[in-house]
Amino acid sequence: MQTHIFTSESIYSKAFLQRLGDNLDLSDQIIVFRKQNVQFQFLPKRDSPKIIYATTFISFIFKVLPNLLQSKWIYIHYLPYGPSLLFWFLFRRLLKKTSWIVWGGDVFVYKEADKSLKNRFLEYLRKKIIPSFPEICSFIKDDALEAMKIYGSQAVYTPILYPIPLNITDLKTTQQVDEFPNHIKILVGNSADPSNFHLDTLEMISKFKHQPIKIYCPLSYYYDKVYIKTVIENGHLHFGENFIPILNMMSSQEYISLLKCVDVGIMNHNRQQALGNILPLLYLGKKVYLRKDVSTFNFLTSLGCIVYDISEIFPSKFEEFIEIKSEFQQSNFEKIKALTSDEYFINLWSNLIFSHKDDKCN
CATH class of the missing domain: 3.40.50.2000 (Glycogen Phosphorylase B;)
Structure with missing residues (x-):
């Protein structure tokens, strides 16, 4: 026993x-x-x-x-x-x-x-x-x-x-519902936990606010209402209606559809966290930014995955910020497929x- x-x-x-x-x-x-x-x-x-x-x-x-x-x-x-x-x-x-x-x-x-x-x-x-x-x-x-x-x-x-709580095969088969096909979609964080450092991230990417972007920000996990309110106010201050807070739990199918629409994921955590989001994003060929000093970054790069240091956002132009080579996408897909088998x-x-x-x- x-x-x-x-x-x-x-x-x-x-x-x-x-x-x-x-x-x-x-x-x-x-x-x-x-x-x-x-x-x-x-x-x-x-x-x-x-x-x-x-x-x-x-x-x-x-x-x-x-x-x-x-x-x-x-x-x-x-x-x-x-x-x-x-x-x-x-x-x-x-x-x-x-x-x-x-x-x-x-x-x-x-x-x-x-x-x-x-x-x-x-x-x-x-x-x-x-x-x-x-x-x-x-x-x-x-x-x-x-x-x-x-x-x-x-x-x-x-x-x-x-x-990962999402069925990996569903990531490819679930229908993608893209409400904003003419926008670049950016996923900021995975929950309302302050360790996401949402405010820093939003400030960091505010230089792109005049670009055709939509910012999705999951805030349905962790329940500090004051912090959630602060993040939402800050998001709307920088991006107006292009900032979309996610306040309710989504079904697996809804969340997969969201991940498939995302172009860039920014996980600004100061410790290992959000692998349930990071791995599907890499599997789907999305560009993912992490802190270089967090164990997740070293772990993924040691596997051969291509992830990006969040500090690279500061000097980047918008085209550089969103670009990811097709060979990197394919490599990440193969690495995560093996890891989650x-x-x-x-x-x-x-x-x-x-x-x-x-x-x-x-």
Whole structure:
């Protein structure tokens, strides 16, 4: 028996369970969600894992702890920056049979440690917990290495991959609905998280405001209403009606149609984020700008993908800003197709899960 712990049901957890369940027998796997979200609920099938919802600390103790004690191995899918750290601190002996599967934000949150007394306490717990993990898994190796360096971890690194929540084959087959065929479409960020640095990005590209452009800005994830209002006001100030904020969740088909219409994607995050947008954009042959000092940039270029340093926007003319060579588009398509294939995904996860099948319970 093995146990997987997620903070919440999400579009990523649903895609993960569906894809894994289509290829592996998960009947000996237990999936724990700390928060329920019916919209992204996984529908069990034959050989499906057992699903447990533990939305309070007390329910986690009574419903989940017995399974953790009996499990041969535990997987923490994202390490929250909150009260659950106290649980892992108190039950540190469980960590010697636990893999931390890094999502990105759960590594770089250490940069918030000095912002409050609460954060300092949580960071103290992390410094006790993280060195106890024998294995740290991540899609981007640099994220795992950063965690090991900051927390003095001697863990083994294992590459792992979450599926993008969009069906990769749908990216080519879904009909493209382009409301503005005579405009260049620019996608700014992937959510309303301030780590997108929307205001900086909008200021950076404001020099192109007299060009035939439309700015799409997804603001449906993350719920800081004041920040969202500020981004919208700033977008309209620079671009008027050519700035289009996306405030509601879109269906997969609607979002794919949007991505197919986009010409340029700008992901100005200061940490690894938005791969669920970046990979489809590269697959579709779009031009993507990232910060060069973020692990995502190094990861993609190491694969042979062509992505662009966001600092190149400053001196660029509009034609240079939007141009991407057809051979680069084809190369990116082939690299992302291989990276997101079922074969690669299942190979990584089956290797990880089966490597711990024979581990003894502690």
